[in-house]
Amino acid sequence: MTNYKNEFFPNDITIFRESIMTNCINLKNNISYNLNEIFYIDRCGRKQISHTIKELINNKKEIKGLYAFKNQKNKIFYIGISQSIICRIKQHFYSKYINQASLVFLMALEEYTNKIDKSYIGERKNFPFEDYRPQIQDQLIETTQIIIQPIEDNFELYYSEILYSCYYKPYWNTFETH
Numbered sequence: 001m002t003n004y005k006n007e008f009f010p011n012d013i014t015i016f017r018e019s020i021m022t023n024c025i026n027l028k029n030n031i032s033y034n035l036n037e038i039f040y041i042d043r044c045g046r047k048q049i050s051h052t053i054k055e056l057i058n059n060k061k062e063i064k065g066l067y068a069f070k071n072q073k074n075k076i077f078y079i080g081i082s083q084s085i086i087c088r089i090k091q092h093f094y095s096k097y098i099n100q101a102s103l104v105f106l107m108a109l110e111e112y113t114n115k116i117d118k119s120y121i122g123e124r125k126n127f128p129f130e131d132y133r134p135q136i137q138d139q140l141i142e143t144t145q146i147i148i149q150p151i152e153d154n155f156e157l158y159y160s161e162i163l164y165s166c167y168y169k170p171y172w173n174t175f176e177t178h
Contacts, residue, residue, distance in 0.1 A: 007154060017163070020156060023149065024164045027068060028076065032145035035093055038086070047094065049086055056148065062086055065151040066160050068170075069103075069144045076147075078103055078172040081161045085148055093141055098129050101137070106172055108132035 001009050010016040039047040049061070057063040062084040069078040069092075080103075082088035091100035098105045105124075111132055113119050120127055151157045165173045 010155060016156070017159075020160050020163055021167075024160070024167050027147060027149065027164065027168075028070070028074065030147045030149060032070060032147045034145060035089075035141050038089060038146065047090060053086065053148075057086070057150075063148065063150050065157065066149045066164065068147040068149075068164070068168075069140075070147065071145075072143055074145075076168040076170050078170050079161060079164050079168065081151075081157050089146060093137055093144075096130075096133065098124060098127065101133065103172055104133055104136050104140070105129065106174075107136045111136070 003009070033052070036050075038050055038053050040050050042048050063086060064083050065085055066079065066081050067085050067089060068076050068080075070076045080088065080092075092103050093101075095101040095104075105127070108127070108129060108131075109120055112127075149160075151160060162175075165175075
């Protein structure tokens with residue numbers, strides 16, 4: 001059976017779930033990269049995709065799938081999915097916009113709350129993001145390892161994010177938008 005986009009529903013969800021769970025458990029064993037292994041700065045100061053990542057994505061410009069961020073203690077603290085992972089990672093680490101650097105925004109909110117001992121109640125667009133963004137992004141760039149797991153099937157992709165998040169319990173994941 002298919003939906004209106006002609007996408008197939010899995011016939012046996014049990015087998016499907018078991019295969020995703022196996023990939024999930026093995027996620028921490030996947031190769032991880034620091035940001036300098038994913039991007040390099042060219043002569044004009046632009047961020048370019050490194051040759052290491054180009055080999056991973058078979059010289060395409062993008063890759064669809066799941067990505068995870070882990071800290072220096074090998075603990076996964078954020079899991080995300082994207083139709084274009086390389087672009088999404090770039091947004092997390094380099095964007096100056098709240099809606100693109102959503103992880104940084106969450107971290108800034110927590111830092112703000114801890115600093116003044118009060119939750120921010122204003123509109124998102126009025127949050128003093130620039131007061132926090134540069135330091136948080138610099139810290140992430142220095143300390144974060146990135147795992148990239150290509151996943152082409154949309155059903156598997158969305159199911160994986162939820163299953164992986166439940167398994168690893170990453171501190172910064174929420175399900176408000178899902």
